[in-house]
Amino acid sequence: xxxxxNITRRYRVSAGLLSTRILTAVDKLSLSLRKGEFFSLVxxxxxxxxxxxxxxxxxxxxxxxxxxxxxxxxxxxxxxxxKGLRRRVQMIFQxxxxxxxxxxxxxxxxxxxxxxxxxxxxxxxxxxxxxxxSIIRFPDSALERFPHQFSGGQRQRVAIARAIAANxxxxxxxxxxxxxDVSIKGxxxxxxxxxxxxxxxxxxxxxxxxxxxxxxxxxxxxxxxxSLVEVAPAQQLFADPRHPYTRLLIESVPALNGKRREEQVLxxxxxxSPFAIPSGCRFRDRCPLAFDRCATEAPGxxxxxxxxxHLAACHLRAQPAPRPAERPPVTIPQxxxxxxxxxTTTP
Amino acid sequence: MxxxxxxxRDLHVSLRLGGTEHDAVxxxxxxxxxxxxxxxxxxxxxxxxxxxxxxxxxLPRGIAAISSGEIHFxxxxxxxxxxxxxxxxxGSGIGIIFQEPLSALNPVMRVGDQIIEGIVRRGEAxxxxxxxxxxxxxxxxxxxxxxxxxKQYPHELSGGMxxxxxxALALVSNPAVLIADEPTTALDVTVQAQILSLxxxxxxxRDLSMIIITHDLGIVAEVADRVAVMYAGEIVEAGxxxxxxxxxxxxxxxxxxSCLPExxxxxxxLAVIAGSxxxxxxxxxxxxxxxxCPLYMQGPCDARIALTSGPDGHAFRCIRPIxxxxxxxxxxxxHA
Numbered sequence: 001x002x003x004x005x006n007i008t009r010r011y012r013v014s015a016g017l018l019s020t021r022i023l024t025a026v027d028k029l030s031l032s033l034r035k036g037e038f039f040s041l042v043x044x045x046x047x048x049x050x051x052x053x054x055x056x057x058x059x060x061x062x063x064x065x066x067x068x069x070x071x072x073x074x075x076x077x078x079x080x081x082x083k084g085l086r087r088r089v090q091m092i093f094q095x096x097x098x099x100x101x102x103x104x105x106x107x108x109x110x111x112x113x114x115x116x117x118x119x120x121x122x123x124x125x126x127x128x129x130x131x132x133x134s135i136i137r138f139p140d141s142a143l144e145r146f147p148h149q150f151s152g153g154q155r156q157r158v159a160i161a162r163a164i165a166a167n168x169x170x171x172x173x174x175x176x177x178x179x180x181d182v183s184i185k186g187x188x189x190x191x192x193x194x195x196x197x198x199x200x201x202x203x204x205x206x207x208x209x210x211x212x213x214x215x216x217x218x219x220x221x222x223x224x225x226x227s228l229v230e231v232a233p234a235q236q237l238f239a240d241p242r243h244p245y246t247r248l249l250i251e252s253v254p255a256l257n258g259k260r261r262e263e264q265v266l267x268x269x270x271x272x273s274p275f276a277i278p279s280g281c282r283f284r285d286r287c288p289l290a291f292d293r294c295a296t297e298a299p300g301x302x303x304x305x306x307x308x309x310h311l312a313a314c315h316l317r318a319q320p321a322p323r324p325a326e327r328p329p330v331t332i333p334q335x336x337x338x339x340x341x342x343x344t345t346t347p
Numbered sequence: 348m349x350x351x352x353x354x355x356r357d358l359h360v361s362l363r364l365g366g367t368e369h370d371a372v373x374x375x376x377x378x379x380x381x382x383x384x385x386x387x388x389x390x391x392x393x394x395x396x397x398x399x400x401x402x403x404x405x406l407p408r409g410i411a412a413i414s415s416g417e418i419h420f421x422x423x424x425x426x427x428x429x430x431x432x433x434x435x436x437x438g439s440g441i442g443i444i445f446q447e448p449l450s451a452l453n454p455v456m457r458v459g460d461q462i463i464e465g466i467v468r469r470g471e472a473x474x475x476x477x478x479x480x481x482x483x484x485x486x487x488x489x490x491x492x493x494x495x496x497x498k499q500y501p502h503e504l505s506g507g508m509x510x511x512x513x514x515a516l517a518l519v520s521n522p523a524v525l526i527a528d529e530p531t532t533a534l535d536v537t538v539q540a541q542i543l544s545l546x547x548x549x550x551x552x553r554d555l556s557m558i559i560i561t562h563d564l565g566i567v568a569e570v571a572d573r574v575a576v577m578y579a580g581e582i583v584e585a586g587x588x589x590x591x592x593x594x595x596x597x598x599x600x601x602x603x604x605s606c607l608p609e610x611x612x613x614x615x616x617l618a619v620i621a622g623s624x625x626x627x628x629x630x631x632x633x634x635x636x637x638x639x640c641p642l643y644m645q646g647p648c649d650a651r652i653a654l655t656s657g658p659d660g661h662a663f664r665c666i667r668p669i670x671x672x673x674x675x676x677x678x679x680x681x682h683a
Contacts, residue, residue: 044535186617254565
């Protein structure tokens with residue numbers, strides 16, 4: 001349903017009086033999302049994942065490249081509105097404290113997009129608001145309250161209800177649970193999964209939490225310095241990562257079994273400045289496997305094997321990891337105690 | 348029995364909200380033994396950071412204050428210490444690193460000067476010697492190009508380098524104790540791995556005793572020897588990391604573990620602890636976790652529950668700990 005072709009986004013950044021520098025936040029990125037899939041984009045801060053989300057959502061325009069949504073080509077933000085895409089593409093942000101108007105009642109927050117997108121008469125709008133409230137398990141009385149009367153998790157549920165109010169086809173979630181406590185993240189994640197499974201909404205989920213992404217996604221794309229370096233079905237990406245950066249990310253996550261890390265992980269340094277992207281492969285100066293060819297020839301995102309679903313941008317993509325990245329499972333007693341109690345709480 | 352280097356006894360911290368005082372930390376007792384890493388883990392509002400800040404007298408003035416309790420370090424009670432006394436302890440006795448090095452470092456002072464200033468102000472060395480100490484410490488925390496970093500301002504450093512500078516600042520005077528308050532929360536995962544490994548290496552080589560405050564159980568597993576789990580201002584469970592993470596007794600600890608995506612049962616859904624942490628203005632009688640606990644039993648859980656400790660040092664504040672009830676009984680509570 002979404003096709004991105006060589007999307008590039010550059011920013012002009014002031015570098016002192018009269019001079020500017022060009023920052024390439026997203027660099028010739030191509031990606032297609034299938035209708036109804038849960039696609040996650042992972043990467044570290046500054047990799048361009050949020051910029052990409054803003055382009056897909058029509059909040060800013062790409063500098064170059066083509067974006068197609070259900071076959072309609074979009075080149076700028078004005079076209080987004082003209083082609084009726086405001087209703088079809090919606091976004092949820094990280095911070096539920098700043099994304100809801102503090103002076104509006106929850107009922108009005110939910111009604112506003114319906115009114116501006118022409119949902120129907122006042123009666124139809126109120127019927128829809130009631131439906132949305134039941135989806136996020138808010139009782140009627142909660143609709144008359146203000147955002148500050150709710151917790152972060154509850155507010156994020158309101159933000160989700162507002163985003164899905166007019167039945168979007170694509171929901172972009174930019175780090176929707178990063179600001180929330182461990183014990184309530186599940187409320188939001190499970191709600192998003194319900195929306196994907198029951199309403200058939202396509203979800204583009206932006207995150208830096210690899211353990212989470214592994215569990216909930218259909219497919220995962222890994223971004224590094226404005227580029228996709230690997231794309232694969234979630235299970236495959238984690239079981240058989242082919243890009244050294246993907247391996248570095250996976251091995252960097254603290255393990256619950258307290259396993260020590262390889263020296264390689266610790267020697268990997270930090271992401272270089274986006275003003276100084278290395279020639280050839282952009283990961284080469286942090287890569288333990290880099291060789292001559294990496295400095296001169298940028299590897300494209302290509303199939304790893306005959307399986308077209310697993311792509312990696314590495315000259316050595318045909319080689320599996322030297323040892324499996326899998327970690328032995330950790331078990332705890334009575335895990336089902338909280339699974340069965342995992343109902344979302346009503347405020 | 349090892350002799351604790353730092354001992355917190357029955358600490359209460361009150362927080363002023365809208366003109367009234369609320370108990371944000373209630374009766375926390377902790378021992379930090381020489382050379383060990385103790386993690387305090389909890390969600391927002393658990394009181395973990397207030398507990399850590401109390402030790403160095405760094406509670407925000409006019410907002411939070413120690414209302415009672417003792418903090419024993421180096422023959423002194425820090426809870427009663429004057430500002431001048433605390434100033435001597437800070438840096439040379441107990442070092443601290445924060446989550447956000449950008450806001451903890453002085454933005455208009457060169458990195459080197461900040462480190463030097465502390466040493467000179469405490470009268471530990473001359474300016475010339477202090478410069479040498481600063482450089483050596485920066486080399487020790489594996490900062491790239493340390494000579495140049497000394498002359499740079501914090502904003503010129505990357506997030507990882509800034510946190511290394513912060514660690515150097517905290518360690519330069521060889522404190523016996525290091526408190527790390529969410530030291531990697533603002534960092535990317537690959538940099539987090541490097542900083543955690545650096546902290547662990549420094550702790551080992553300097554024989555530091557360390558308290559690490561975190562919300563991440565993965566970090567606990569990786570760096571800590573013992574862990575205290577805090578919830579709503581109280582310690583609900585404490586013990587050896589391996590025991591707590593594999594055989595938790597308190598339902599809240601089990602809940603925290605259950606919520607992690609790592610404990611996959613093959614499905615895509617995550618577990619949730621129903622409800623939310625009681626706000627400071629709500630007073631909960633009895634167990635602080637009872638409003639969210641799947642094992643809650645009317646009566647016994649409504650009375651005040653003490654933190655009871657077993658012979659292995661595993662302590663928990665629960666009268667219906669995990670593994671103690673029969674399956675039939677747990678079925679009953681669940682549907683009650």
